[in-house]
Amino acid sequence: MVIPGLLQTESYAQALTLGTGFVRPDHAERFVSFRQARAQRLTDEEPLTLHAVIGEAALRLRVNGDETRRAQLAHLAAMSELPNVTVQVLRPEDGPHAAGAIGKFVLLDFAHVQPIAYTEVLDGAMYVQDPDGVRTYRMVADNLRQVALSPAESRALIRGLAGAA
Structure with missing residues (x-):
C-alpha cells in the first residue's frame, strides 16, 4: 500500500511515519533518518540490488499533498533507472x-x-x-x-x- 522504504523520499517517509499514529512526533525524525541511511545503500560504491513490485494503489496514495506525492514519484522513476534497481508496478487490471x-x-x-x-x-x-x-x-x-x-x-x-x- 506504500512505496517501499528503500525507495522513499525523506518528506514521504516523514509523512508516513507521522501518519501511522504509532510513532511519537518527537521520535519520527529518528525513524526517518534510519530509513534514509538504509536507502543510501542503493547508491553506495558497492550498492545493494533491489527488485520491487509495487501495487499501483501505493503510487496513487495521497501522502502529505500533491507536492510530496509528485516528488516521491519522480524519485521512484529516477531510482528505477539505476542499474541495480528494478521497479515493476502491479495494477488491478493485470489480474x-x-x-x-x-x-x-x-x-x-x-x-x-x-x-x-x-x-x-x-x-x-x-x-x-x-x-x-x-x-x-x-x-x-x-x-x-x-x-x-x-x-x-x-x-x-x-x-x-x-x-x-
Whole structure:
C-alpha cells in the first residue's frame, strides 16, 4: 500500500511515519533518518540490488499533498533507472496473483548465508528461514514479476502519474 522504504523520499517517509499514529512526533525524525541511511545503500560504491513490485494503489496514495506525492514519484522513476534497481508496478487490471493472500513481503539474498523471507505484521515482523518456506515466497515473487508491468512500462506509468499529480 506504500512505496517501499528503500525507495522513499525523506518528506514521504516523514509523512508516513507521522501518519501511522504509532510513532511519537518527537521520535519520527529518528525513524526517518534510519530509513534514509538504509536507502543510501542503493547508491553506495558497492550498492545493494533491489527488485520491487509495487501495487499501483501505493503510487496513487495521497501522502502529505500533491507536492510530496509528485516528488516521491519522480524519485521512484529516477531510482528505477539505476542499474541495480528494478521497479515493476502491479495494477488491478493485470489480474490475480499469488501474493493476494499474503500481502507485502521481502526476500533477502546474501552472498554467504541462506536467503530469508521477511514480512511485517502489525506489532513486529516475521522471518522465514526454513528453505521450503523461503522457496514458497520466491515462487510468489516470480509470479508477481510475471504478472506486473515490465520495468519500462512501469517507469512510464510512474512518470505519467508524477506529471498528473
